[in-house]
Amino acid sequence: MKNLELDLGERSYPIFIARDVLGQPNLWAQYIAGRQVCIVTNSTVAPLYLAALKAQLSDKSVCEVVLPDGEAHKNLATLEQIFDTLLEKNHNRGTTLIALGGGVVGDMCGFAAACYQRGVQFIQIPSTLLSMVDSSVGGKTGVNHPLGKNMIGAFHQPNCVLADLSLLDTLPEREFSAGMAEVIKYGLICDAPFFEWLEANIAGLMRRDTDLLEEAVYRSCANKALVVAEDEREGGRRAILNLGHTFGHAIETAEGYGNWLHGEAVSAGMVLALSLSVELEWLNSEILTRAKSLLQQAGLPVAPPNNMDVDQFLQLMGRDKKVLDGRLRLVLLTGLGEAVVSSQAPEDVIAQVLRDAGVRA
Ligand SMILES: NC(=O)c1ccc[n+]([C@@H]2O[C@H](COP(=O)([O-])OP(=O)(O)OC[C@H]3O[C@@H](n4cnc5c(N)ncnc54)[C@H](O)[C@@H]3O)[C@@H](O)[C@H]2O)c1
Ligand SMILES: O=C(O)C(=O)C[C@@H](O)[C@H](O)[C@H](O)COP(=O)(O)O
Ligand SMILES: [Zn+2]
DSSP: OEEEEEOOGGGOEEEEEETTSTTOHHHHGGGOOSSEEEEEEETTTIIIIIHHHHHTTTTSEEEEEEEOOSGGGOSHHHHHHHHHHHHHTTOOTTOEEEEEESHHHHHHHHHHHHHGGGOOEEEEEEOSHHIIIIITSSOEEEEEETTEEEEEEEEOOOSOEEEEGGGGGGOOHHHHHHHHHHHHHHHHHHOHHHHHHHHHHHHHHHTTOHHHHHHHHHHHHHHHHHHHHHOTTOSSGGGGGGTTHHHHHHHHHHHOBTTBOHHHHHHHHHHHHHHHHHHTTSSOHHHHHHHHHHHHHTTOOOSOOTTOBHHHHHHHHTTOTTOBTTBOOEEEEEETTEEEEESOSOHHHHHHHHHHTTOBO
């Protein structure tokens, strides 16, 4: 068992990481304040893990909302299902929502918790690698809009995070790989020794060796917790967690939510961000080569889709939430583990990097 605390003063919370955390309510039941609980999950995760969770909550009044599965359903219309159930079952401000699922469920449940009766408590039980290492931690919640990723949302921190590694036993390979993109991201942006550890252990990690997985989830969450504790609402440094995302979100939006998984789009996006850093002569090309190799060994794409053109890419990137005074701000690297947020990359250089990666002129 590896525990962490995200230090946010009175909104601090623990992150429990181990196999079978769910089966240890002595660790986490105290984070449910009242009797009312609403579990938010989806049609894939419910048959796998809902009964086991409910069995741990026999002293509570529990209802559930089973959402349709997929990024394409991460929108305002789906969110209404959560509000409808909460109101139909007379949930009041003392209720606790529990997100049981991947990042899509977590982001939607968290946003519902932020909005319902102006804010109720919630717990994250992430069931994908990506949600264990990233989306369940840090309090970014929200939904997509047809014109852009995560465009409607709120910062709302959970009461605790339970990363039960045994849930990963049923996770499909492609989804496991997608999670590895965000794991590798931490090495690139702020933890060079972790990147080197990943290079040395990638084969064992892809075999889902329990000890290696526990270490990778722990070090990812520890890195994210430090960044978020420093800058909860992304006034500055937190933006480094967005490495590759300005490119990646453009890919997800252009391809239709769900065709490229978030982690896959982030992988291709990180390669573009590193290529741009090399093009600007801020980064040694050896780091780009090593990053590409690690992402490939994790089963991830390292080039953007071949059906987008440069203008479409740049237009979608222009809607990024980091845009300030009409200027793109991108996360770039100056070294391994050293990220900066910069508006210095000229648009013609960005366009050249996109063309070099095979995006149509
Ligand atoms: N809030 C944040 O800070 C943050 C960070 C990173 C990503 N995100 C968001 O997270 C989302 C991506 O999350 P994701 O990669 O978890 O995708 P996801 O939630 O769509 O889950 C991936 C797939 O795996 C299935 N699944 C989940 N757990 C499973 C299990 N244990 N066994 C078998 N199948 C399982 C899901 O039903 C789904 O089909 C995106 O919407 C992204 O924008 C948010
Ligand atoms: O927690 C953060 O901050 C991140 O940026 C983590 C990202 O991996 C995640 O995809 C996040 O949802 C992106 O946020 P957005 O503000 O660019 O929508
Ligand atoms: Zn992400």
